[in-house]
Amino acid sequence: MKRYRNGEVWDFEHEMQLRGVEREVILGLDGGTTNTVCVCMPFADRLPDPLPVLARAVAGCSNHNSVGETAARETLEEVMADVLSKSGSTRSAVRAVCLAVSGVNHPTDQQRILNWLRDIFPSHVELFVQNDAVAALASGTMGKLHGCVLIAGTGTIAYGFTEDGREARASGAGPILGDWGSGYGISARALTAVIRAHDGRGPDTTLTCSVLQAIDLSSPDELIGWTYADPSWARIAALVPVVVSCAEAGDQVANEILLDAVQELASSVKAVVQRLGLCGQEGRDPFPLVMVGGVLEANMRWDIGREVIRCISMDFPGVLPILPKLRIHS
Amino acid sequence: MKRYRNGEVWDFEHEMQLRGVEREVILGLDGGTTNTVCVCMPFADRLPDPLPVLARAVAGCSNHNSVGETAARETLEEVMADVLSKSGSTRSAVRAVCLAVSGVNHPTDQQRILNWLRDIFPSHVELFVQNDAVAALASGTMGKLHGCVLIAGTGTIAYGFTEDGREARASGAGPILGDWGSGYGISARALTAVIRAHDGRGPDTTLTCSVLQAIDLSSPDELIGWTYADPSWARIAALVPVVVSCAEAGDQVANEILLDAVQELASSVKAVVQRLGLCGQEGRDPFPLVMVGGVLEANMRWDIGREVIRCISMDFPGVLPILPKLRIHS
Numbered sequence: 001m002k003r004y005r006n007g008e009v010w011d012f013e014h015e016m017q018l019r020g021v022e023r024e025v026i027l028g029l030d031g032g033t034t035n036t037v038c039v040c041m042p043f044a045d046r047l048p049d050p051l052p053v054l055a056r057a058v059a060g061c062s063n064h065n066s067v068g069e070t071a072a073r074e075t076l077e078e079v080m081a082d083v084l085s086k087s088g089s090t091r092s093a094v095r096a097v098c099l100a101v102s103g104v105n106h107p108t109d110q111q112r113i114l115n116w117l118r119d120i121f122p123s124h125v126e127l128f129v130q131n132d133a134v135a136a137l138a139s140g141t142m143g144k145l146h147g148c149v150l151i152a153g154t155g156t157i158a159y160g161f162t163e164d165g166r167e168a169r170a171s172g173a174g175p176i177l178g179d180w181g182s183g184y185g186i187s188a189r190a191l192t193a194v195i196r197a198h199d200g201r202g203p204d205t206t207l208t209c210s211v212l213q214a215i216d217l218s219s220p221d222e223l224i225g226w227t228y229a230d231p232s233w234a235r236i237a238a239l240v241p242v243v244v245s246c247a248e249a250g251d252q253v254a255n256e257i258l259l260d261a262v263q264e265l266a267s268s269v270k271a272v273v274q275r276l277g278l279c280g281q282e283g284r285d286p287f288p289l290v291m292v293g294g295v296l297e298a299n300m301r302w303d304i305g306r307e308v309i310r311c312i313s314m315d316f317p318g319v320l321p322i323l324p325k326l327r328i329h330s
Numbered sequence: 331m332k333r334y335r336n337g338e339v340w341d342f343e344h345e346m347q348l349r350g351v352e353r354e355v356i357l358g359l360d361g362g363t364t365n366t367v368c369v370c371m372p373f374a375d376r377l378p379d380p381l382p383v384l385a386r387a388v389a390g391c392s393n394h395n396s397v398g399e400t401a402a403r404e405t406l407e408e409v410m411a412d413v414l415s416k417s418g419s420t421r422s423a424v425r426a427v428c429l430a431v432s433g434v435n436h437p438t439d440q441q442r443i444l445n446w447l448r449d450i451f452p453s454h455v456e457l458f459v460q461n462d463a464v465a466a467l468a469s470g471t472m473g474k475l476h477g478c479v480l481i482a483g484t485g486t487i488a489y490g491f492t493e494d495g496r497e498a499r500a501s502g503a504g505p506i507l508g509d510w511g512s513g514y515g516i517s518a519r520a521l522t523a524v525i526r527a528h529d530g531r532g533p534d535t536t537l538t539c540s541v542l543q544a545i546d547l548s549s550p551d552e553l554i555g556w557t558y559a560d561p562s563w564a565r566i567a568a569l570v571p572v573v574v575s576c577a578e579a580g581d582q583v584a585n586e587i588l589l590d591a592v593q594e595l596a597s598s599v600k601a602v603v604q605r606l607g608l609c610g611q612e613g614r615d616p617f618p619l620v621m622v623g624g625v626l627e628a629n630m631r632w633d634i635g636r637e638v639i640r641c642i643s644m645d646f647p648g649v650l651p652i653l654p655k656l657r658i659h660s
Binding site: 064065066105106108109169170171172173174175176177178188189191192195196199200201221222223224225227228231236267268271274275 | 394395396435436438439499500501502503504505506507508518519521522525526529530531551552553554555557558561566597598601604605
């Protein structure tokens with residue numbers, strides 16, 4: 001059982017005193033493109049409310065499409081070791097592991113992570129690997145997989161389930177493949193607007209001053225170097241609040257970027273709702289829409305989440321927006 | 331003088347028999363995002379036509395924004411060593427080196443490459459480092475830096491010079507910053523169209539079949555993994571001929587992608603021409619426009635280059651398109 005860095009993240013287990021029979025625990029992990037949160041909870045037949053969290057650990061990006069396979073796996077392994085160590089447990093106490101990770105887009109992604117978890121944990125441990133959207137939906141519906149979820153953080157995805165178990169998704173394809181409503185998409189369009197204004201290909205915008213100030217550059221000429229020096233998606237996405245501020249202050253370019261993002265996000269949800277028929281034959285049936293992620297939750301005066309709901313409810317008046325109560329992200 | 335991989339690319343110099351006084355040579359290099367070509371020519375006060383090329387060497391991408399600093403420098407050093415070795419010369423025979431490299435966007439980029447060339451070549455060697463657009467312009471105007479050049483290959487840039495030495499550029503900002511008329515931009519939009527059709531967020535398109543076939547995938551689900559497995563810009567840009575074929579066969583989505591690309595490319599040129607006043611006060615003065623790169627030179631039935639010229643000449647009827655006769659790319 002050879003692990004990365006020779007498995008030293010698990011060294012704490014040798015040092016831990018064995019205290020007879022260990023309490024059984026489960027691990028739940030929410031892996032995003034900006035950060036990854038893992039909690040350790042006591043195993044129980046049903047989840048009490050509030051959840052009794054024994055320990056919580058946080059790490060960086062675990063989306064393999066953003067940081068590469070090796071870095072993503074190391075992050076996942078480290079955060080699981082960290083949370084077990086904090087809770088005073090070892091891997092032999094683990095009853096089940098549920099990983100909900102962004103970047104799990106295809107059965108092969110799922111299988112790759114499962115194989116690798118199988119190497120880490122004893123064979124009796126139950127393993128679950130899903131796209132993080134599945135966990136986000138469950139977090140808003142208290143565990144029931146029915147309805148639709150929209151995540152818009154650094155990345156974006158819409159995911160839905162019918163009561164009889166059919167599922168569908170839209171977006172979640174990353175920055176190259178048109179996730180224009182994501183935090184990354186909004187920020188990349190803002191950076192592009194700065195370049196275009198500088199070139200004389202686009203209108204002047206207050207984004208120029210605000211963006212340069214936010215990232216401590218003195219001229220748009222320096223933006224190209226800044227952008228490609230570090231390809232991390234989260235670093236780009238961090239500019240969303242700058243775009244929102246400019247739009248709130250009346251900048252037309254920033255405003256259009258946000259309006260377009262709203263259309264993009266709404267269209268992802270609509271595509272999922274339509275394909276699954278969540279809205280019923282007449283298009284008016286109620287269905288839950290769980291909304292998660294920094295782009296939707298910022299609640300500024302220019303409220304992207306509110307506008308997305310408005311846009312969806314024009315086509316599907318039965319939409320029931322839910323901002324999850326259960327959060328493992330702080 | 332410590333070089334990458336301990337400088338073994340220059341080992342041939344030790345093995346080469348010294349044949350008394352070496353013939354003086356100059357090195358000219360065109361570094362693109364797909365490939366890099368270096369030629370070695372005898373030094374002469376003026377360039378004869380045709381150019382007496384002693385040797386020619388080809389390597390991959392030397393744009394540091396695409397492949398990173400280290401890989402770009404290694405490529406540049408290797409291709410220069412290769413061409414000198416082929417021409418039977420050593421570095422002590424070199425009189426001047428002119429590097430025209432994509433990704434040189436800021437004086438700091440230029441200085442970094444100059445410093446590093448200084449380490450490689452003896453101190454008497456004259457060194458020139460420019461954006462590859464400068465060499466492309468000169469290649470169309472037989473060395474005179476006047477007029478405008480549009481490159482559209484894997485990346486795109488428009489660059490212009492006035493007779494009195496003022497210069498301006500537009501685009502050349504890479505895929506994240508809105509070079510939508512580039513080969514990469516066209517292909518990324520085609521991939522996005524496939525994902526959108528698959529999600530139900532966009533119209534059906536024959537791009538789905540054609541793109542999947544071209545990259546040997548069986549379902550759009552696999553596109554995300556394919557895209558992020560290798561972030562090389564050139565790999566994505568290689569799909570342009572697929573988009574052109576679909577547009578020629580009547581696909582509306584592909585057609586719109588190409589029409590948008592034409593607008594983007596034309597707008598870059600127009601911005602440069604306007605800022606430099608190349609078109610004169612009335613906007614009707616003649617000026618040369620050198621057009622270079624796979625996107626403009628493919629000359630299919632759907633001829634992107636021809637459409638770009640048509641679009642520019644509506645605003646600037648004095649545009650004189652030039653397809654360079656001098657080519658160091660084959």
